[in-house]
Amino acid sequence: MRILIAIQGHYGQRIADNIKKYAPADWKMFVHTLPAELPSIIDDAEQFLPKELPQVDLLISLGEHPGVAQMIPDLVIRSGAKAVIAPADNRAWLPPGLAKQIKKKLVSLGTEMVYPVPFCTLTERDAQSPYIREFARYFGRPVVEIEMDRDRVRHMSVVRGAPCGCTPYVTEGLVGVWERDAVEKAGLLHHQYPCLATMAMDQEFGDTLMHRAGLMTKLAVENALKAAKVAQL
Numbered sequence: 001m002r003i004l005i006a007i008q009g010h011y012g013q014r015i016a017d018n019i020k021k022y023a024p025a026d027w028k029m030f031v032h033t034l035p036a037e038l039p040s041i042i043d044d045a046e047q048f049l050p051k052e053l054p055q056v057d058l059l060i061s062l063g064e065h066p067g068v069a070q071m072i073p074d075l076v077i078r079s080g081a082k083a084v085i086a087p088a089d090n091r092a093w094l095p096p097g098l099a100k101q102i103k104k105k106l107v108s109l110g111t112e113m114v115y116p117v118p119f120c121t122l123t124e125r126d127a128q129s130p131y132i133r134e135f136a137r138y139f140g141r142p143v144v145e146i147e148m149d150r151d152r153v154r155h156m157s158v159v160r161g162a163p164c165g166c167t168p169y170v171t172e173g174l175v176g177v178w179e180r181d182a183v184e185k186a187g188l189l190h191h192q193y194p195c196l197a198t199m200a201m202d203q204e205f206g207d208t209l210m211h212r213a214g215l216m217t218k219l220a221v222e223n224a225l226k227a228a229k230v231a232q233l
Helices: 010-022 066-070 072-079 096-107 130-138 166-174 179-192 209-232
Strands: 002-007 028-033 058-062 083-085 112-114 143-149 152-160
Touching (some): 010 058, 058 066, 058 130, 066 072, 066 096, 072 096, 083 130, 143 166, 152 166, 152 179, 166 179
Parallel strands (some): 002 028, 002 058, 083 112
Antiparallel strands (some): 143 152
């Protein structure tokens, strides 16, 4: 699979670096950096995009400005992307109304788009596109496996990791931790990584996106602990 990741700064760069580090060997990754400063309304994407981009299967838009999201259809046309992942770790970067507009435009191009809020909630069930589903096998809502030594965590492995790279960090930090403390410690490690999702209150969830991301990590550890206990019976 060929993937183009559009970024602007540290947020996108960290995710791009993590995907490159843990992606299957046969994936081909390209990163395109867009200007940090963009107008609020993009009238002509030609000013900000190259005439040619690598031809890819999947586009991942990690802009830190709504102007990047506005250019997603242009990025799709130039790259030939057949599917788009446009996460919102901060609603200011991709407001819900704008996301709906973009999805509608992409339908005419025959391109499916998913809008995980935040990025680490993505699962294979969220899309029909084989490219998004393939990506979500490895990156999205965390899934981990735990091996116990009586009541302590002996070993952990990542089945599917948060795109930012938080999950390997959490699993390393939980080795040797008592079972009763593992879920709470996972939440602390998630914040220490640190998570870059916004701390602004989200109207849809009635919570911050950072807390929602932390919940995904804690649930992954909780589910893995339950599975490990069943395996010990």
